Amino acid sequence: MGKEKTHINIVVIGHVDSGKSTTTGHLIYKCGGIDKRTIEKFEKEAAEMGKGSFKYAWVLDKLKAERERGITIDISLWKFETSKYYNVSVKDVRRGNVAGDSKNDPPMEAAGFTAQVIILNHPGQISAGYAPVLDCHTAHIACKFAELKEKIDRRSGKKLEDGPKFLKSGDAAIVDMVPGKPMCVESFSDYPPLGRFAVRDMRQTVAVGVIKAVDKKAAGAGKVTKSAQKAQKAK
Template sequence: MVTTCWSQVLTCLGSRDGKSPIKMGMPVEPLLEALDCILPPTCPTDKPLHLLLQDVYKICGIGTVPVNATTEVKSVEMHHEALSEALPGDNVGFNVKNVSVKDVRHGNMAGDSKNDPPMEAAGFTAQVIILNHPGQISAGYAPVLDCHTAHIACKFAELKEKIDRHSGKKLEDGPKFLKSGDAAIVVMVPGKPMCVESFSDYPPLGHFAVHDMRQTVAVSVIKAVDKKAGGAGKVTKSAQKAQKVK
């Protein structure tokens, strides 16, 4: 199976303007030629660094990764090969010093301390589509959210408005409950520290799935984030030395 943009598929299959219908008997180019004409996705290297933590290891002589701390990256590697830099989409490991492994966990986010660094979310506004729930969802409902590598319970703090799931047009202000098939704008509050971003700014960090009763209850995109005002946090000795060198 080959998954790609529909307009590119139309173009590759003979619809040169990307809009004209494909008809029976129309000549179709070979699969490999169709694959060759697919445009590769652009790499968002111009955006501030946001890096998600999947696993945390303490390695003798190497170190760990920081939380609410500024430190210096000592090395980066991918598949046991050292790299001078990593690009968006790369699955890499990186090592730092002077940070306790107890302060780092799956689901944390790292970033550039001087360019839009990740911050804890006090809450966020999301557009939610309820897929499958046996009853009614009211304010106070607290299922588990899977957002990037985080797996955290979040509360539906406020049901702001019910909307049409296709057009996005507002149908009702302040609904008392939501049920399967409904779409709504809601305010959510994490039960534990969590970093998220709006979908418009960082698409991979701005959508989530809602899980409850061993099933996917809803899917959502984040429209806006209310970030906690954080201090500078801890600055490790490694980071202080690196800043002096610069």
């Protein structure tokens, strides 16, 4: 039932000891996210510690260290529901996740992407099928050089050769890449932190690059989204 409600993410920002936890706890209580009996319990416990005004803050702060020091370390309440809305706090976002607006260009798994790469230090030749580890934001995933589309001048970006058979140190190129595992990336022009990467192999960085366009899988369908199709046509 709750999942069918409008989903709202809430961020509360403020200086240290400005009342962020107290304000948020009070809001959750007023919205029905926690019952009166629990608030009365927190009020009693806070009064025993000489911190009666902290009862709403303790909706979020339940660790002993949090209550003694007046800081939030680990949010104990990370979601609540009202009659109309389903709310999720930052606690529901895990390390390594990519979060975004579900109704405005949400992050999706990449089926593949087109990138501009510069080969920095590789002892041999790089051909289609090469599958080193790609480091992009927090992801460390093997990605295959599926197609070497064109070799370009590394300074001007001017095309030098179509469909080169291989790349070597010092070369720059436009390539199609396919991740070996689920991965979320974006074009560098839209979201720079999610669109730049390093290519690692043999315990060293062999190339760096930026993503020009992404083929995205629609959630659960394995299809390329319309936005991704438009990006491909614009290449």
